[in-house]
Amino acid sequence: MFIDSHAHLDYPDFENTRDEVIAKALRAGVKKIISVGTTIDSSKKAVRLAERFKGIVFATAGLHPHDIDETMGFERQLEEIKKIITTEKIVAVGECGIDYSSTHEDDGSTDPYEIKKQRDSFTRQLDLAKEKELPLIVHSRAAEEDTFEILSQEKYKNLCGVVHCHTGSMDIAKKVLDLGFYIGFTGIITFPSAAELSEVIAEVPLDRILIETDAPFLAPVPYRGQRNEPAYVVEVAKKIAEIKNVTLEEVANATVKNAEDLFGI
Template identity: 45%
Template structure:
């Protein structure tokens, strides 16, 4: 059994075949997909993620204002998020954070929106999903300021170095690996994946982006998370099935879920 801990299958890229995409995921043993609402908060993107989670038993939702749209974070957006996060299948606040690669929103605006949303997530008692690109120092500093170590969260699609991974682990975060782990030139990332404690690892697709080898260049989809699991299994010297079990267990523990058909240590406690 496997979980895709971060995807965007509520997006328009799947409007023509979303049901088939989910069926392909089920066929390879995926029991849950976390779809992460993104985009202009006034566009209905956040609501679409929650609605999909309501309609599809295997889908859960996260809501938050991505750093690309941080300039759009205001009182109205905060109020909309506050309503949506109360939905029983809205299990996380995110993705939020900093992106200094594209700078689609000014950096000071990104930092303010990030800190404000961490405070809201803390008040709501929801784990956070963190986006950090070329901004690890500021991302980690804001996390230290705004969250306690036991709050819970994940560094999504991790691409930082070992120092950033260690700092995130010290803050109580999980580390999630995506299709980049399968790329030919990702030796440094695979070395990090070998060292992260196994009870702190998640796998994801970030669909429709970053399709893993052998699907690179195509639209990504949750079924392909198996390739990320295979890459992680190879560097850890474990079976793919064991990686599936351990990462699913981590997912259920972080997001406090009982997934139908899954029994693991996280659920037995």
């Protein structure tokens, strides 16, 4: 059995095929899927899916760093996210975090306004997680310094969560582990270009690893280039088993336990 700890089942890519996608996941042994919210609308849709597929789909609510709506204003957006977290069954806050990958100016720097906006949004969602005693799903890209500076603050020391889609070095992985967070690996680890990532996976203990698809994105080999779906999380588990030279069952058992412990599912 497996758990896909990070998928976006609400995305339009799954329109009209959700039932089949979930049935296929169950046939592949993927018994639980965390459907991760990225906007108000996406978080609400994740909640509806969790209600419809009880015990199989679990919802999170959060504001992705690239989905901070300028017209609505992030204060109002965060109020809405807070409302969802307060009134609905939510297993984590997120995905939230910092992502400067597509916000670089021509000289490689990031606009100070953008930095402030993303840092504020992230901090406010950490406050929410703290207040509601929920775990976090953290997205960090091209922003490790800021992400860890915030996560390491004294007031957040009791927070737990996962830094999802890890593609960084062992130094960054160590920072995640030092915080007591889990590390999420996607299908990227099956790409031939990810040789360096194998060394990180070899070193990260199995009891700190979550497996995820980030579907509909990042389909693993041999489905690369296609729409990703939760059933394919098995390929991520297979790759980890191969790298760590353990059985697929060991990876499955450990990652199921980790996800169940973290999300309380």
